[in-house]
Amino acid sequence: MSSSSEPHVVEDCRGVVQVLSDGTVRRSAGAPPFAVEIPEDECGVEWKDVAWTRDHGGLNARLYRPRHLGAANDARLPVLAYFHGGGFCFGSGRWPCFHAVCLRLAAELPALVASFDYRLAPEHRLPAAQDDGAAAVRWLLRLSPASDPWLADAADLSRFFVAGDSAGGNVAHHVAAGLGRGGGAVRGAVLLAPAMFGEARTRSERECPPDAFLTVETCERYMRLALPEEEGWTWDHPVINPAGPLAPALDAVAMAPVLVVAGGSDLLRDRNREYAPRMKEEWGKDVEYVEIAGAGHGFFQLDPWSEHADEVVRIVRRFVVDHMDSSE
Incomplete structure (x- = not known):
């Protein structure tokens, strides 16, 4: 067999996931590429890993709670189900970057945090991750x-x-x-630079520098691997553009309040900006949009002890406190 016919890499996601020309998917067994420092006391939080489902070979959840609940928490803690990033193609709640985020949220909200793994593309294309998110929440509740x-x-x-x-x-x-459609109870949703994409380029996408952590090229690679393989394939698929031209209207869905936190220097900024007013003004949802000036994509996870991350924790804490006892 000549070398030219041997399988070669056709898609590479940060060296963590590679797709070969014969369709083989290779996943790195090494350390995750986003290393962060974890304090020795882990923020006064205790945690444990459990399997939230035995399906699909088993999927992990990492549960967090403050070590010292104390008299101030006699009423017990709010619960936050958390889903990690990674372009739908890689990542785990066990990675240090996501672990650090959940340590902070558990300690400083304070809250009990359940960080869920879900199936990843390209082996499991969307909506597998979203289906797993719904199943994980049902398990938790x-x-x-x-x-x-x-x-x-x-x-x-x-x-x-x-x-x-x-x-x-x-x-x-x-x-x-989905919880709104099913009549489930949720007090609020916190979307931190939520992944959204579409056919027409936004200003923040057009002006994204080529050395940014997340670029249009990177997004397109993730989407090629993650979007459903179906006739009429488009970047505007509702799984990735939930407020786009093909998205089903949500005006009849009774959704809890939503907090969107975007980075002012993030490629996704304009997508997040467009999502908030359509949800609020067209579909009548309670949506708060906050932009962190100068922050790029992934800033909270890549540097969870930064001033920008401090600001996110304050914003999320205020949102949780404002809505955890709401009767709406």
């Missing part, structure tokens, strides 16, 4: 003191939120919309 005292002793599932960053923010949107 079914937990009881008998099934998991460690969680149930600290958690107040009547104060339940969904959240995620980048691809996980997209998952959180779809989960929140």
